[in-house]
Amino acid sequence: MALSKAEFGGRSSVRVVVAGDLNTGKSSLIVSAATETFPENVPAVVPPTRLPADYYPDRVPVTIIDTSSREEHRVSLVSECQKADAIVLTYACDRPSTLERLKTYWLPELRRLDVKVPVIVVGCKLDLREDHQLSLEQVMAPIMQQFREIETCIECSALKQIQVPEVFYYAQKAVLHPTAPLFDQETQSLKPRCVRALKRIFILCDHDRDGALSDAELNDFQVRCFNAPLQPSEIVGVKKVVQEKMPEGVNEHGLTLTGFLFLHALFIERGRLETTWTVLRKFGYDNNIKLRDDLLSLKFKRAPDQSLELTDVAVEFLKRIFYLFDADNDGSLRPAELDDLFSTAPESPWAVGPYKDAAEKNVLGGLSLEGFLSEWALMTVLDPVSSLANLIYIGYTGDAASAFHVTRRRRSDRKRQHSMRNVYRCFVFGPRNAGKSTLLNSLTGRPFAENNMPATQQLFSANVVDMPEGGKKTLIMQEIPADEVKTLLSNKDSLAPCDIAVFVYDSSDESSWKKATDLLIQVASHGENNGFEVPCLIVSAKDDLDPYPLSVKDATRFSQEMGIETPIPVSIKLGDFNNVFQRIISAAQQPHLSIPETEAGKYRKQCQQIFKNSLVVISVGAAAVFVGLAAYRVYAARKAASG
Template sequence: MAAAAAALGAEYGGRTSVRVVVIGDQGTGKSSLIVDAATDSFPESPPRVMPPTRLPADYFPDRVPITIIDTSSSPENRGKLIGQCQAADAIVLTYACDRPATLDRLTTYWLPELRRLEVQVPVIVVGCKLDLRGEHQMSLEQVMLPIMQQFREIETCIECSALKQIQVPEVFYYAQKAVLHPTAPLFNQETQSLRPRCVRAFKRIFILCDNDRDGALSDAELNDFQVKCFNAPLQPAEILDVKEVVQEKMPEGVNEDGLTLTGFLFLHALFIEKGRLETTWTVLRKFGYDNDLKLREDQLPISFKRAPDQSVELTNEAVEFLKGLFFSFDVDNDGALQPAELDNLFSTAPECPWSVEGPFKDAAEKNVLGGLTLAGFLSEWSLMTLLDPTSSLANLIYLGYTGDPAAAFHITRKRRQDRKRKQSQRNVYQCYVFGPKNAGKSALLSSFIGRAFVDQYNPTTTEQFAANVVEVPGGIKKTLVLREIPENNIDVLLSKDSLAPCDIAVFVYDSSDENSWKRAKELLVRVATHGENSGFEIPCLIISAKDDLEPYPSAIQDSTRVSQDMGIETPIPLSMKLRDFNYVFRRIVSAAQQPHLSIPETEAGKNRKQYRRLVNHSLMFISVGAAAAVVGVAAYRVYSARKNTST
């Protein structure tokens, strides 16, 4: 039973049931409609509000059960009605065919109210009491066409009669169909065209089915596609009919090799326009898509389970695959992916994951023309894999990676073990950048990925990221991720033990500002103390920024004394304005590679260590004393035994 439910959920984008809420003016026939659907009979005296009613799984061919919720439109039940609408998968909105005022209320109250409540589910408009409609009234199409143009959320309009049992089951069939095979993710009713994410999904499907990579689906490839999706082959005459339909409406949709991508997209737009959404959704779900046109979880076989201080990296196999993609989409051979080239590369993914707002946007190096360099491209992938490995896996699959997913990713050794072994072998290091406001944190990140220095101060309110490749001694290349921590995020960060994924922390202060140094020192002590208490001790470095300005008196002596007291490297002076970086990024990576050398000690931590040494020394003294006593007793027993023997 559980396996069947899981299979059903995958088939319908995770849906195993559909909740339909029936709303409308009082007396429009809501309860009678529900009773007739459930019992196939007209109720003589239906209740004012029906209890929740269930239509079983075998009621319709899709075999998904429906729960129907009746509602009251009376003012005293308004709160309950709102709650039911907000929990609905679909809305059935009723009016009475013999009462024009209830039809007017659709546009003057009900549909605007659903928008105001932000109920974004398909709406089925139902004219009840069809048997009472006058002969001279306008047809359903004449009445509803202008309403549907104004309210695009209306999926279907239908008239029915519970008394005469006319089209009652169809009402809930259309409601179920609108949920299981929704129009909105696929088709833009305003522009009458496929939505971009739908186009991208079908482009990927087309490429997967184009086995000979000639840019067209041959008759054999079309037949394989049909068998995969619908478990039935196409007859030669049927294939010919399909191509003739496409060629008549869109000549470029067919060429001498077969059905082109343009023709493939046209066919699915045609299915949607003709109301055959189940055909299009069957194809999408066979290729692993959910209702958001993203790959379902069952299509992503790796769980990426790991300890808090472990991270995920791409393997050499995945990196080589990505390099091949980079060079094949760099059509102008300028060593960078321009925005159009990058969008083309991700044209089989739901969107380019680095162009939307978030941690990946503008987080890597670009050339002067705005193109993403190879180092920047690979750094973006490393950053995405570090922060969201599931998204990284999904995008690899979208872009055509067909290897074993487990061979594309590597889970690193725990950071605690790295510190015990005094060596880290990671390829990607995450550095948390702490510091007070206006200390130069953002300028450090910008300089790391080649952005020009900006003199104007813009406070950072959310975490920012910068990733790039750093070459360390020996010609070895590592990826460094700088993560800027806004000053007001420190409390949240430390309360969640969020230091576990951190390989190294740097503390930036404005060398010309005494208060900036004092605040940076406080942050250093807080982070070091938290590391000592939580067991996630982190190597730390201090950066004395704005070295082009006059330092405040005693800055060098005080910061040097603090670093020496805590057992870490003396502050690194640098000036982002003068682009005098003092090899800071290489020094950050080197410190992360040998973490034990840069872990700071607070006074409290030193006292605890001294106390533990004293305890261990005392225990050792007691142990030695006890051992001596045992030896003494044993010697006495031997002596006594010999004495007794000689006697």
């Protein structure tokens, strides 16, 4: 059964480069494959040759590129090898030295050139092979052990038309149905990502959720993947093969997951990789065993200051999944339970930054429901395509439109003086050692640490916050290291995703205060200049320490000048948070109230107001002239009539 172009990962052709020592039969092999005859007079290098789409069952055309091994043609050879989808390396069956050269020169050279494509080793001139020579399997076994990139070995004869078409069939097959993503040759087992994909497919086909594929479910699977039903005798035969080799692969309900995986390992071991690849591609997987890009396209039109949030439908699905995998019903997902939940995804998406440790966990490393939903909110904000992919991997059957909704523009929120978002994104600025990381850690309930290392990269924290007026909102805090602020602000749209900016300073250190306020002015100026003004709050950290002299006076004066709230004092060490997270969200919900004004911004507004006033004066003056002119015309007309 032929697959579509999309199901082959968008591949519309396969490019095969033929290389090897001089006079090993490269050109004769190519001409013989294309014409099905042996060429009497073959050129030294054959022009690019195309085998049409209907030449092989997969209906994907093959372009064959001949090469010369002469030193003067080396540049061309290297270039062609680096553009290849597969390499056919030839040796002459009647010249063992050319086979030795594959091991000592050609294969190491391809590695040196970083050519990472399947290799087909082909012994040409089989008709000249002497009977006393070792068999192909005996010769190639140690070479294939050393060079895992060798996909297949085959001997052929262009003169006698023996196994010539098979050479390029195996080359095409190695590209369209590669072994490497599926099977580990050393351990002779399915690779983890392949197991995860097949497990997801098994669960999707297990309609009654009894942990086994019944005869009817097996038949539905066969029809979906191969457009042909299984005969009852075939189903019996399949289960018998599995039961003989692996008794736990079949139970009273049908074929178990263990048996399903065993079958695919058996297909691959017997060279039937196209069977497993057909199954994977029918369920949307690409050659990296991830869902194809065309299945994950987000067709939402968004301005830079709009974001995506999970819909109520997606959130309810995630809640059901959470409770389904909370095996011990302790209200949290322990690491093993979370691994089980994501066991049908290519890998756990939260095992590394920025998601690792971004949400609240208990002492046993368990993720609460709110922490679980916070991680999804964070992934949806930062990488909505990954969020959609992982929703699908764990069983979500809806499309992107049912999973996400686009928020209103932040610019519109400011004009309407209210934001209705469920997820708020907060950028946290401040000088080194001001307490930024400690503030982020406290959002997720991590205990105070006396010696926090300064962040060298952007850190994230996310959690659900109970609001004083009732309801819950998700707060995502992103720490901006002090030495990355300049880079961030070099992008005119950098503040567009930000709902609120928080500036943290060490209340005992006057220089920390000055640096924090300088940062605030930089951010406020950037927002004014680019139309992405953001509400700002200042957090006075380390309130358990003695404040520097004049701190109250400086804070009051600066806040009044900028038109924002006075700094919020907190002491994470003493557990005195002063409702800082609720206050951050409240300020983000009323984005018009906490936007600072710089001197430049005030001056710009004054100029704009003067300009508007001038237009009013000009308009009034013009109207007066018009009225006067109209009155004069009336007067002149009356005078002429009376005269």
